[in-house]
Amino acid sequence: xxxxxxxxxxxxxxxxxxxxxxxxxxxxxxxxxxxxxxxxxxxxxxxxxxxxxxxxxxxxxxxxxxxxxxxxxxxxxxxxxxxxxxxxxxxxxxxxxxxxxxxxxxxxxx
Amino acid sequence: xxxxxxxxxxxxxxxxxxxxxxxxxxxxxxxxxxxxxxxxxxxxxxxxxxxxxxxxxxxxxxxxxxxxxxxxxxxxxxxxxxxxxxxxxxxxxxxxxxxxxxxxxxxxxxxxxxx
Numbered sequence: 001x002x003x004x005x006x007x008x009x010x011x012x013x014x015x016x017x018x019x020x021x022x023x024x025x026x027x028x029x030x031x032x033x034x035x036x037x038x039x040x041x042x043x044x045x046x047x048x049x050x051x052x053x054x055x056x057x058x059x060x061x062x063x064x065x066x067x068x069x070x071x072x073x074x075x076x077x078x079x080x081x082x083x084x085x086x087x088x089x090x091x092x093x094x095x096x097x098x099x100x101x102x103x104x105x106x107x108x109x110x
Numbered sequence: 111x112x113x114x115x116x117x118x119x120x121x122x123x124x125x126x127x128x129x130x131x132x133x134x135x136x137x138x139x140x141x142x143x144x145x146x147x148x149x150x151x152x153x154x155x156x157x158x159x160x161x162x163x164x165x166x167x168x169x170x171x172x173x174x175x176x177x178x179x180x181x182x183x184x185x186x187x188x189x190x191x192x193x194x195x196x197x198x199x200x201x202x203x204x205x206x207x208x209x210x211x212x213x214x215x216x217x218x219x220x221x222x223x224x225x
Contacts, residue, residue, distance in 0.1 A: 006153075033214070042116070042203045042216030043154070088153060090214075098144070098214065103153040 003027060004091050006101030013079055014109050021074040021104045023089035030092050032065055032072045037086040037103075079108045112138050114206050116217025123194055123224055131189045131220045133204035139184035140206035144214070145177075148201040160187045194224040 005024045013019055023032070031050045035043035047056050049065035049072060056063045060083075062075040076083055089101040113136040123129050133143055141162050146154040158179050159167040166179035178190040187206075191198055201221055205214040 035216075040201075040219065040221065042114075042205070042219045044216070045214065099156065100146075100154045105151070 003099045004089055004101035006089055006104055008104060009102060010105050010107075012107040012109065015080055016078055017108075019076050019079055019106070021076075021087055021089075021106075022071070023073070023091075023101050024071040025091060026070065027091065027093060028069050030069075030094060032069070032092070033090045033098075034063055034072070034074055035088040035090060037088060039086075043088055076106075079106075081108045081110045084108050112206075112215040114140075114204060114215045114217045116204055116220060118220060119218060120221045121223070123222070125195055125224055126193055128190055128192045129194055129222060131191075131202055131204075131222075133187045133189070133206070133217050135185045135206050135215075138206075140187075141184060143181060143187040143204055143206045145179060145187075145189050146203045146205065148203060148219075150201075154203060157189075162187075191222065194222070196224045198222065199224045 003025055007022050031048055033048045034046045036046055037043040047058055047063045049063055052067045052069045054065045060077045064073045084107050087104045090098050092098040115134045115136055117132050121129055143160040145157045147157050148154050156169050157172045160179045160181040162181045162184050168174045176192055181187040199222055201219050203216055203219040205216040207214045
């Protein structure tokens with residue numbers, strides 16, 4: 001079983017719609033990261049959240065870390081075709097122990 | 111920002127041969143590097159943690175004699191797939207942390223095809 005449960009696994013929406021991706025676990029993380037990966041390339045870090053309840057915004061992307069530091073969400077407002085890609089959450093439990101969720105494959109149709 | 115260079119980006123080899131993949135941190139020292147494997151449409155699965163100057167730590171189910179990891183310097187880690195077989199065909203990605211901030215920098219990945 002995955003340490004981090006990420007949902008939904010697949011998401012296909014129209015340009016302009018909003019969406020939320022969830023990352024849940026029964027484990028507490030010292031930090032949680034969100035990555036975006038394009039086909040044939042390595043993941044690129046979008047954000048790191050460290051404090052329970054923390055909210056970070058990156059243009060149209062809003063990231064939230066749960067109060068108990070066990071879960072996180074990524075919300076995209078007014079999605080654009082350029083947002084299409086694989087979004088991965090990754091939790092770090094202690095130094096150098098980082099595990100990935102299964103990923104959410106997002107497709108934004110023009 | 112931190113950059114991790116991974117080579118080669120693609121490699122095709124014959125079954126039974128060995129392939130070496132290099133991962134270099136270009137502008138920072140990486141005491142720890144991580145090696146992942148990713149199958150199509152799946153997430154990254156940690157294979158092993160590479161520590162400079164010491165033996166790598168392998169995840170359960172990963173054959174250490176098949177996937178040889180060497181981390182001889184603070185800027186270079188290598189993964190050698192020995193006696194490769196078609197089922198070893200996959201996307202291999204390394205990552206490293208500079209230790210100065212949270213988050214990890216990934217290499218661009220290596221697409222290995224064993225024929």
